[in-house]
Amino acid sequence: MSVNLLDTANWLPLDGLAPGFDANKAPHSPDLAGRTITINASNGSVITHTFTEDRVIWAYDAAEGDPHGDERGDDSYEAFQVEEDLYFVQFHTQVRPLDAVSLVLDLKSGRSLTVVTIIDEEDSQGTRVKQLFDASTIVEVPTNGTAPSPSRALIGRRVLWVYSPEHAYEHIYLSPEWYTWQCLAGPEKGLADTDENTVYEIRPGIFVFAWREKVIPCASVTIADHRNVRSIRSHGALFGLDESGEVPTHFTFGAFGHLISTTVHPEEFDPAR
Structure with missing residues (x-):
């Protein structure tokens, strides 16, 4: 008997996706070992x-009025x-x-982007898993160039992403x-949805793309180099709750990506405007 994919109760939980999904993950970089990176957040923390x-080993020294409070x-x-x-830290x-926590550390420009993904209460408004974004600076590196900023550059693109031989x-x-x-392809084959996203440009052609799913309680942060549209490379993390709805995962x-097509809207109907 076939599974009714339109019934979201049948959708795969986050921990069910994990086995094999990381086959195309890049190796961990040891380049940051022995370094201290201090981030000046936009609120002064x-x-x-x-x-x-x-x-x-991290220390959060909260600025006055920061509800986060000091923490280690x-x-x-x-x-x-x-x-x-340029490094992506998870x-x-x-x-x-x-x-x-997701950190984008640009050790050339002295700029950073922090994304904190938070599992909220079950009855919270919007998606269960939320994300906070903060473009900031790195104390140890002189600041230059352009700060990470929201971008509309991906709008209209259709990209194929291959996470493994099966996904x-x-x-x-x-x-x-x-x-x-x-x-x-993969255990979710046939599933589709439209979800919230946020995009930041880090360097020309390099974007942070983050999304928050409404059916499965999870969210993701990725960074991708789109400069060669025939050979796009991304790195990412998923965070949410397991099948029980109790345990953070x-x-x-x-992933390796490939631009399939680009939609160009008439100017008066362009969603990127």
């Missing part, structure tokens, strides 16, 4: 990160080199098990707030 080969932690992390002097905080999806970037995904992955 200061977050210090000291890296070993596989641990990040020591967590395992993964770092991926996106380009020269860790799941143990002192705040409902939070996961493939396509993304259609619709507007500043929405994208559509469809599973072309966090894992990293990677």
Whole structure:
């Protein structure tokens, strides 16, 4: 008997997706080991990160009025080199098990983007898993160039993403707030939906793309180099709840992408305007 894919109760939980999904993940970069990276957040808070080969010891010193408060932690992390002097760092905080942190560290421009993904209460408005974005600066590197900023550059593109020999999806970037995904191969084959997204440009042609799903309680942060549209490379992490709805699940992955097509709207109907 076939499964009714239109019944979202049959959709795969986040932990059911994980096995094999990370086959195309890039290797962990040890380049940050022995370094301290201090981030000046836009609200004045200061977050210090000291890296070993596989641990990040961090200290959050909250500015006046920051509801986060002072906090300290020591967590395992993964770092991926996106380009020269550009790194994507992922860790799941143990002192705040409902939070996961994504750091984009540009050691050439002295700029960073922090994305905190937060599992909210079940009856919260909007998606269950939320995301906070903060473009900030790195104390140890002189600041230059352009700060990471929201971007509409992906709107109209349709991209094929291959995560493993068994997992493939396509993304259609619709507007500043929405994208559509469809599973072309893997355990979710035949599933599709339209979900919230946020896009930041980090360097020319390199984008952070983050999404928040409304059916499965999860969200993702990815960074992708779109400069060669025939050979796009991405790195990412998914964070949310397991099948029980109780246990936070966090894992990293990677994908190879290929631009399938680009939609060009008449100017008066262009969603990128």
